[in-house]
Amino acid sequence: MATKTKNPTVVEKKLIGLADIVIQAAERSKDPTLQIPIRALSNVSFNEKKGLIEMGSKKQERSFFNVGMAKRFMQTVLVADALSELQRADLTTSLREIYYRTKHTIKDSHENTFDAQDESDPVIEDLEVSLAALREELHVSAENRGSIVGPVVFGDDGDRVDCSKLGKGGYSVPSIVEPEYLEIRRCTADFVLLVEKGTQWNRLSEDKFWRRYNCILLTGNGQPPRGVRRLACRLHEEHRLPVYVLVDNDPWGYYIYSVVKQGSINLAFESERMAIPKAKFVGLSSADPENYELPRNVGIKLNDKDIARAKELLNYQWFKKPAWQAEIKRMLASGLKYELDALANKDFQYLTKKYLPKKLQERDWLD
Amino acid sequence: MATKKASASETESISSASRSTPEPVATKKPAAKSAERVTAVEMGARQREISVSEFFTKNRHLLGFDNPRKALLTCVKEAVDNALDACEEAGILPDVTVRLEVVSNGQPVAASQANRFRVTVTDNGPGIVRQQIPRIFAKLLYGSKFHRLRMSRGQQGIGISAAGMYGQLTTGKPVKIISRIGPKAAAHFFEVQIDTKKNEPLVHENKQIDWEQPRGTQVTLEVEGKYQKGRASVDEWLEQTSIANPHVKLIYHTPEGETKEYARTYHELPPQPREIKPHPYGIEFGMLLKMLQDTKSHTVAGFLESDFCRVSAQIAEDICKAAKVSPDAKPRELKGPVAETLYKTLQETKLMAPPTNCISPIGEKAILSGLYKQIKGEFYTAVSRPPAVYRGNPFIIEAGLAYGNRPQDQNKPQQPTMPKAEGEGEEEDSELARVIRYANRVPLLYQQSACSTFKAVLSTTWKNYGLTQSRGALPGGPMVIFVHMASVWVPFTSESKEAIADYDEIQKEITLALRECGRRLGLFVRRRERAASEFRRRNIFELYIEEVVEACNRLKGGKLPKEKLKAQLQKIASARTGGQKTDHALGKTGAGPEGLPHSIIVTAEGIEGETAVASQVEADQAGTAPRATSDAPGETTPIEKPASKAPVVKARHPEKSPRKAAAKSEQTTLFGGKSGSKMKTAKPGKSTAPRKQK
Numbered sequence A: 001m002a003t004k005t006k007n008p009t010v011v012e013k014k015l016i017g018l019a020d021i022v023i024q025a026a027e028r029s030k031d032p033t034l035q036i037p038i039r040a041l042s043n044v045s046f047n048e049k050k051g052l053i054e055m056g057s058k059k060q061e062r063s064f065f066n067v068g069m070a071k072r073f074m075q076t077v078l079v080a081d082a083l084s085e086l087q088r089a090d091l092t093t094s095l096r097e098i099y100y101r102t103k104h105t106i107k108d109s110h111e112n113t114f115d116a117q118d119e120s121d122p123v124i125e126d127l128e129v130s131l132a133a134l135r136e137e138l139h140v141s142a143e144n145r146g147s148i149v150g151p152v153v154f155g156d157d158g159d160r161v162d163c164s165k166l167g168k169g170g171y172s173v174p175s176i177v178e179p180e181y182l183e184i185r186r187c188t189a190d191f192v193l194l195v196e197k198g199t200q201w202n203r204l205s206e207d208k209f210w211r212r213y214n215c216i217l218l219t220g221n222g223q224p225p226r227g228v229r230r231l232a233c234r235l236h237e238e239h240r241l242p243v244y245v246l247v248d249n250d251p252w253g254y255y256i257y258s259v260v261k262q263g264s265i266n267l268a269f270e271s272e273r274m275a276i277p278k279a280k281f282v283g284l285s286s287a288d289p290e291n292y293e294l295p296r297n298v299g300i301k302l303n304d305k306d307i308a309r310a311k312e313l314l315n316y317q318w319f320k321k322p323a324w325q326a327e328i329k330r331m332l333a334s335g336l337k338y339e340l341d342a343l344a345n346k347d348f349q350y351l352t353k354k355y356l357p358k359k360l361q362e363r364d365w366l367d
Numbered sequence B: 001m002a003t004k005k006a007s008a009s010e011t012e013s014i015s016s017a018s019r020s021t022p023e024p025v026a027t028k029k030p031a032a033k034s035a036e037r038v039t040a041v042e043m044g045a046r047q048r049e050i051s052v053s054e055f056f057t058k059n060r061h062l063l064g065f066d067n068p069r070k071a072l073l074t075c076v077k078e079a080v081d082n083a084l085d086a087c088e089e090a091g092i093l094p095d096v097t098v099r100l101e102v103v104s105n106g107q108p109v110a111a112s113q114a115n116r117f118r119v120t121v122t123d124n125g126p127g128i129v130r131q132q133i134p135r136i137f138a139k140l141l142y143g144s145k146f147h148r149l150r151m152s153r154g155q156q157g158i159g160i161s162a163a164g165m166y167g168q169l170t171t172g173k174p175v176k177i178i179s180r181i182g183p184k185a186a187a188h189f190f191e192v193q194i195d196t197k198k199n200e201p202l203v204h205e206n207k208q209i210d211w212e213q214p215r216g217t218q219v220t221l222e223v224e225g226k227y228q229k230g231r232a233s234v235d236e237w238l239e240q241t242s243i244a245n246p247h248v249k250l251i252y253h254t255p256e257g258e259t260k261e262y263a264r265t266y267h268e269l270p271p272q273p274r275e276i277k278p279h280p281y282g283i284e285f286g287m288l289l290k291m292l293q294d295t296k297s298h299t300v301a302g303f304l305e306s307d308f309c310r311v312s313a314q315i316a317e318d319i320c321k322a323a324k325v326s327p328d329a330k331p332r333e334l335k336g337p338v339a340e341t342l343y344k345t346l347q348e349t350k351l352m353a354p355p356t357n358c359i360s361p362i363g364e365k366a367i368l369s370g371l372y373k374q375i376k377g378e379f380y381t382a383v384s385r386p387p388a389v390y391r392g393n394p395f396i397i398e399a400g401l402a403y404g405n406r407p408q409d410q411n412k413p414q415q416p417t418m419p420k421a422e423g424e425g426e427e428e429d430s431e432l433a434r435v436i437r438y439a440n441r442v443p444l445l446y447q448q449s450a451c452s453t454f455k456a457v458l459s460t461t462w463k464n465y466g467l468t469q470s471r472g473a474l475p476g477g478p479m480v481i482f483v484h485m486a487s488v489w490v491p492f493t494s495e496s497k498e499a500i501a502d503y504d505e506i507q508k509e510i511t512l513a514l515r516e517c518g519r520r521l522g523l524f525v526r527r528r529e530r531a532a533s534e535f536r537r538r539n540i541f542e543l544y545i546e547e548v549v550e551a552c553n554r555l556k557g558g559k560l561p562k563e564k565l566k567a568q569l570q571k572i573a574s575a576r577t578g579g580q581k582t583d584h585a586l587g588k589t590g591a592g593p594e595g596l597p598h599s600i601i602v603t604a605e606g607i608e609g610e611t612a613v614a615s616q617v618e619a620d621q622a623g624t625a626p627r628a629t630s631d632a633p634g635e636t637t638p639i640e641k642p643a644s645k646a647p648v649v650k651a652r653h654p655e656k657s658p659r660k661a662a663a664k665s666e667q668t669t670l671f672g673g674k675s676g677s678k679m680k681t682a683k684p685g686k687s688t689a690p691r692k693q694k
C-alpha cells in the first residue's frame, strides 16, 4: 500500500464533499441532493474513434426529502462515511465487509440501515461514478476471481511470482492490479489469450498450450472481473501484447468480448482504464460449426432470452460492423448456440491441437 | 309444578325403552313381544311422582349444571343476576362482591386442583323479607319474575334455588343467607335446604345476627366445581358483566387470593323497565290456554281486553265475532277447537305493535364507558337501535366496537428494540375479532356459533369498513364486537339460555347496528391510515436525519455542530410533510372526530369524541382503587392514567411496534383469563401499596 499520507487523500476529500452538500443545503433550507451519473444504456455513447463506450453526462438526482429516495440518500452518506474511514485507516476491504460495517438498526426503530448486500453494492458503484473514483482508489476490492499462467513475472507485495513456474493452477489474479499493488517485472509472451471459462483454461494450461505458443492464458471464470480486465489491459498497453478472446458462441459470449474490448455499460466511466479496443474475437464464431464440422447435435437451441439478447446486441453501436451483424445473424438463423466444451466432441485435445492453432495461423478472428 | 306428572311418566317410559334396546338386534320377534308385554297395569305401577331431586338430576344440563366448571359459573351467575335485578328494581346503584373460596378437607389445595368451592355473593340491594327467604332459596320455581312481562335477567324463578339444589346434591351443604331490608331492621341469618320429595324448604337455622351492612343480601353456596380460567370462566363472565353494566361496582375475590375490582364508571341507573301485558302475537297456543285458566275476567271479551296489550274493547268484540265466540263466554270454558280458532284469529287480527317503553337499553354512553373501561383500544363506538318487535315482543338491539391497540403509554418502560437479522421480517398478525354477546345485560358465554348475534357478525361485510375477512369467518384485527339484545322475552334456542334464536326481525336489527358501527370504524380506519401515512413520511425523515447527521459528523472529523444541522434538517422535513396539515390529520390540533357520534378515539396525544365518558372512567378507575403493585412479571400496573379534567393518554408514536406487543397482551386478558391490566390486582403479602380502602 503505497499511498500513506497524513493529509486527506483526494478521494477522502471527495467523500467529505458529500457531507458538505448536506450541510450547505441545510444552511439554505434546501433539500440536500446528490447528482449521480446514470449507469444505464441511456447514458452511454460509443466513441468510434477511440473504440470505447463512454459515459454521458446524464445525471439523476438523489434527494433526501423525497420519500422514495430518503433511504437511499441516507445509505449513500453512510457508505461514504465508511469509505472515508478506510481512507483514514489506509485499509482495503471487500464489498461484503462494507455492507456489514454500515449495517445497523436505526435508533428507536426496527429498521435496519441495510437489509441485504444488494442494497449496499449499488451505492458503492454510485459513489464510484459520482466521485469519479476508481474502486481501487476507494480501497474496495472484489473477490479474486481469475487465473493466469504463462511467461510473465509479477512482483506482489515483494514476492516474485513467476507464472511459468506455478504448475497448471497458475496465479490467482488479485482484484486490484494497479502498479502500486502489482508490478509486472518481466514479460516475454507474444500475446494474451483470454478464455471465458475456467474449464477451457484448465485444458489449455494442462496441455501447456502457453509454452508451445508463448502466450499468457487468462480467465475470469465467466464475465471477467475488473482485476482480470485491468491486468489484460496493462499487459496490452505496457507490453504491447495483442489480446485474443475465446468465449462460448452465444449472446453472452459476444457481450463478454465487447466488455473486454469497449467497456461495460454499467461502469462506462472506467472504459479508459479497462477497455482493450484492439482485442480480437477468435471464437467460437457462428461460422465455426460449419468450418470445423461440428455436428448439429452438439449445439443447443437458442431460448427466448438468448434471442432477445442477441437482437439487443444487433442494435448496439459497437456491434454495427457488417462482419458482426453477419456473425450474430448467422447465429440467429441457425437457431443454435455452441459451448467451447462442444469441441471435445471431436477430440479431448481438439481445442489445443487443432482449433486454436488453425485459428491463429489463419488469423481467423473478428475485430 | 304442573308438569310433574307428565315428565315423570315421560322419563320413566324413556328409561324403559332404553333398557330394552340392546336386545332386538339379534332376535326380532321376542323383542317386539317383550315390548308389547308391558301392560297398562304394569306401567301404572311404575308411574309415580318424581322428586325434585330426580327432576333436577335429569335436567341439570338444561339449567347450566352439565359439568363442574360450568356449574360453578352458573352458581355465580344466578346469584349475581339476582343481586343486580334486585338492586335495579329497588333503584339502588349496585355494589356487588363475589368471593370464591376453595373448600378443602384438611390440606390446602390449589384452586385449579380443587373440586369444592364456597361461593359468596353479597349485594347492597333491598334485601328479602324474612318470610320469603326459605322459599326463594329452597323451593324450585318460586320467584317474582315469571308471572309478568318485564325485562330482567332472571326469568323463570328457577335460578338461585336450582343453584342451592345443586350444592345440596353435590356437597350436602345447606344454602346460607344473610339479608337485611334496612338499617332499622334486623339482619336475618338462614340455613335452608330443599325437601327433595316435596319441593318445600327445610329451615336448619334461622336467627338474627349483627351484620355490618345496613341493607342487602348475602348468599353462600357450597358446591362441587372446577375453577379454570380462560374461555367461559367465572373471571371472563364477571369481566364481561362489568362491560355491559358499568353502573355496577364489582369486587371479585378469586379463589387464588387475588382481588379484582371493577370500578363503577357510569353513575346512572338504567331507566326502570316497565312491566307490560303480553301482546297477542307473542304468545303460543299453550300459553293462551293457561291464560284462559288463570284470568280474573269472567268474559272472553273482558279477558282479551284486560290481559293483553293493544286490545281495546272494540277490538275484543271484533275478535270474538271473527272467531265465532260469544264475547260473554266464560274464559275457563273455552277449550279445544274453539280455543284454537280464537288463537288463530288473534294472530290474524291487525293490531298495533306493543309499546316499547318497557325496554331499558344499556345506552350508547354506558356501553362506551364499559368498553373503554375494560378493553384497551384506539377506537370505541356504540349504537343503540330504536325498539323493534318480533312476534309481539318488543326488543332493542345494541352493538359496540372496541378496536385497535392503544398507543403505549410513555411512562411505561420501553421494550428494547431487537435488531433484526437478514431475512427476518415482521410476523403477520392473524388475530381475529372477538364477539361478546349479551341478553338483558347478561353475558352469554356458550354456544356462540348458534347465536343470532354471532351469525349477524359473520354475515356483515367487514371488508367494506377497512378490515380483512375471509369467507364465512370473523373479521381480522384486534377488535371486540359487542352485541346486546334487550327484551321482555329473549328467545333463546334452549332452556339453558346460551344462544339467541334466529328471528328475521332480530337478525335485521343486529345487522343494522353492526353496519353502523362498521361504518364509523371504516371512517376511523381511513382517517387514521391517512394520518399514519403522513406520519410515516415524517417519521422516515426523522429516523434518517439522525443517521445522516451522524455520518456527516464523522465525515467532517467529528467537528460538526450536530444539533444545528439536525434542527435545520428537521425544519425542512416538517415543511415538506405538510406541517400544519399533517398535524391536523394526526389529530394534533384537537378537532373532534367527524361523522363519528358516540365514539371515542384514543390517539397518541389524547382522547377525542365522548371525552366526558372516557374521563369519567379514568377518574373512577384512579379514584376507587389504590395503586396496587404486582411483582408478577408482565403484569402491568393497574392505573396508569392520571385522572385529570383533560385526560391525556401519553403514548409513543402509534407506529412503533413495542407497544403493539404490550397492548396485545392486554387485549387478550379479556378472554385469556390472565389478570387484566386494567383490573386492580392485589396479591396478599406481595403488595406494597395499601390494600383496598373501605
Ligand SMILES: Nc1ncnc2c1ncn2[C@@H]1O[C@H](COP(=O)(O)OP(=O)(O)O)[C@@H](O)[C@H]1O
Pocket: B078, B082, B083, B086, B123, B125, B126, B127, B128, B136, B142, B143, B144, B145, B146, B153, B154, B155, B156, B157, B158, B159, B160, B161, B162, B217
Ligand atoms: N339478592 C336478592 N335480593 C332481593 N331479592 C332477591 C335476591 N335474590 C333473589 N331474590 C328474589 O327471589 C326471586 C327468585 O329468584 P330466582 O330463583 O333466581 O328466580 P328469578 O331470578 O328467575 O326470578 C327473585 O325473583 C327475587 O324476587
Ligand SMILES: [Mg+2]
Pocket: B078, B081, B082, B153, B154, B155, B157, B158, B159, B160
Ligand atoms: Mg334469578
